[in-house]
Amino acid sequence: MCNHHDILKSNNKDFQDLEKQIDRRHFLKTTTLGLGALALGSLLNTEKAWSSIANANNTEAILENYNKNRLGLPHHLPKAKRIIYLFQSGGPSQMDLFDYKPKLVDMFGKDLPKSVIGGQRLTGMSGSQSTLPIAPSIFNFKQYGESRAWVSELMPHTAEIVDELCFIKSMQTDQINHTPAITFFQTGHQLPGRPSIGSWLSYGLGSDNENLPTFITLVSKNGKGQPLKSSLWGNGFLPTEHQGVQFRAGKDPVLYLNNPDNYDGHDREKMLSYLGKLNNIQHDAYGDPEIQARMAQYEMAFKMQTSVPEVTDISDEPDHIFEMYGKDSRDPGTYAANCLMARKLLEKGVKFVQLYHQGWDQHIACPSGLKNQCKKTDQGTAALIKDLKQRGMLDDTLVVWGGEFGRTVYSQGQLTEKNYGRDHHPKAFTMWMAGAGVKPGFEYGETDDFSYNVVKDPLHVHDFHATLLHLFGVDHEQLTFKHQGRRYRLTDVHGHVAKDILT
Known part of the structure; x- marks a missing residue:
């Protein structure tokens, strides 16, 4: 039968x-x-390509011998092979951390001049205030390193590595509220649905590892603040294998990966x-x-x-590494542990590791909130830079630190000598980059005496994206994907490479 x-x-x-x-x-x-x-x-075996051109001196010869992938990438010789993006969700206060403004001390409590505000948009939270009292930072600043960079007392560990950092003090974005601002930074558009930076790099450059995703996301555990959605590391309209994979703390780092019981x-x-x-x-x-x-x-x-x-097993790390990253590094899922995990993922061939740390949204009690966040993140961040450098990885690894926007010079709510709040400010804030292809010990851009307006070398989010792709050997205007009859790119129809920050 x-x-x-x-x-x-x-x-x-x-x-x-x-x-x-x-x-x-x-x-x-x-x-x-x-x-x-x-x-x-x-898309694989890029290590062989790198090793084959390691001794070449002529740029044209290098590109001719470079193992370009099916998309014809890279367009030019890359400086970066991999990236760790330390995203500080909520908007760190630039004038309390890196953008030193000593003249504000004499302006305590005075109303911020309307000429400074110009036609800039205010949020509904402070736009209804009758006055906008200037709130100078209560924290001490000192200059560090050969670069003589100004750093707040809140960042003693970062102060030790300033000669490795390229501070961008003139960042600008179009978005004033958290969700569209974070989405804009991660995808180049304020509405969800576009591919994230890591997805674009995965699509364009492929993987260096057959056993792990190209793009991995780590989120600090027990975070409080604005919610983080998976669309921030999503693939959008790119093929789904390019989406970011979130690794979590605990026995199941990737959901639904382990076999069921029995x-x-x-x-x-x-x-x-x-x-x-x-x-x-x-x-x-x-x-x-x-x-x-x-x-x-x-x-x-x-x-x-x-x-x-x-x-994901970091138990074999030596004690001196845990000591360098701080005691939190022994606790999986903390920011420090994620920094250590990021380094290990890079060593295994992961191209893009994105760390998210919530809690930088200090509308009230800004000084105490900043102290708490810096205590959680400062040592781990600095240790990551030191660790990459001592392993010879910083030369071809790009590290980025920053949030979705900055904070206002005026106090949101009541101002006292020891306390103030700061509202969202999209038109002038600070980020830093380090490692592959960016000038170490360098400051780019400048703000006015109120850290409110950019007065020199503005750098827009689209410019930041164009520069990041350039460091990976990608022309941002050429990396496109056709979707619903239109060719899209990370920088949309904008963006210029900030050549002055490049080595």
């Missing part, structure tokens, strides 16, 4: 043709590790093989490239079952 499969096989020519195609794919699978791996192979997983590979055959049939029928993306994700998930437990 023949079964249903045999009846279909004998009476359905289309089914017979599909089975022949499956047989051919089975041959390809057993000889090339699968179509997904075959497609992925063109399941040993021995037949998982066979199940994935059959699933791949079904997906191939569906792809032949519909031609949807997202099906191939799904196949690549299944392959990656299977590999991650063994690679993730190894890379």
Whole structure:
């Protein structure tokens, strides 16, 4: 008695043709590790490309021998191979940390002149105030390093590494509220749905590791403040294998990756093989490239079952490393532990690691709130820079520190000699970059005496994105993706590379 499969096989020519195609794919699978791996192979082995050009001196010769991928990238010789982006969610107060304004001391409590505000938008929280009293920082500043950079007493560890940092004191954004501002910084657009920076880099440059995602996100545990949504590290309209993968603290760093209880997983590979055959049939029928993306994700998930437990185990780090990052580094999920984890992920070939730390939104009790945040983040941040440098990784690793906007010079709410609040300020704030391709011990841009307006070398979010891509060898105008009839890019129709900060 023949079964249903045999009846279909004998009476359905289309089914017979599909089975022949499956047989051919089975041959390809057993000889090339699968179509997904075959497609992925063109994006891998960049280490070989780097090693082959390491001794070349001529730029044109280097680019000629560089192993460009299917998109023809990189466009020029990159300075950066990988990046850690330390995103400080909430908007750190630039004049309390890095943008020293001593003249404000004599203006305590005076109303901020309307000529300084100009036509700038205020939030509803402070726009209803009858006065906008100037609130000088209560923290002491000193100059550090050969660069003589001004740093607040709140950042003693960062003060030790200023000669490695490129301070950008003239950052500007278009968004004044948290959700659109964070989304704008991470995707180049204020509305969710566009690909994130890490997704663009993953799409354009591919992976340096076969067993881990190109783009990984770490969020400090027990964070309070503005909510962080997965769209911030999402792939948008790019293929789904380019989305960021969030690693969490605890026994399950990646959700739904581990096998269920009482399941040993021995037949998982066979199940994935059959699933791949079904997906191939569906792809032949519909031609949807997202099906191939799904196949690549299944392959990656299977590999991650063994690679993730190894890379997330930091127990083998020596004591002096934990001491450098601070006592919190022994507590998985803290900011310091995530900084240490980020370094380890880079060593395993991950290209983009994004850290999110909430809690920088100090509308009231700004001084005490800042003290708390700096205590949690300062040592881990500085240790990361020191650690990368001592391992020889800082030269080709880009590190970015900053939030979605800055804070106002005037106090939101009641002002006293020891306390003030600060509202959102999008038109003048400070970030820093370090490592691959940026000038160390350098300051770019300048604000007025109120840290309210940029008076020299403004740098917009689009310019920041263009510069970041440039450091990876990518022309921001050329990395595009066609979606719904239009070609999109990270910088939309804007952006200029800030060449003055480049080495």
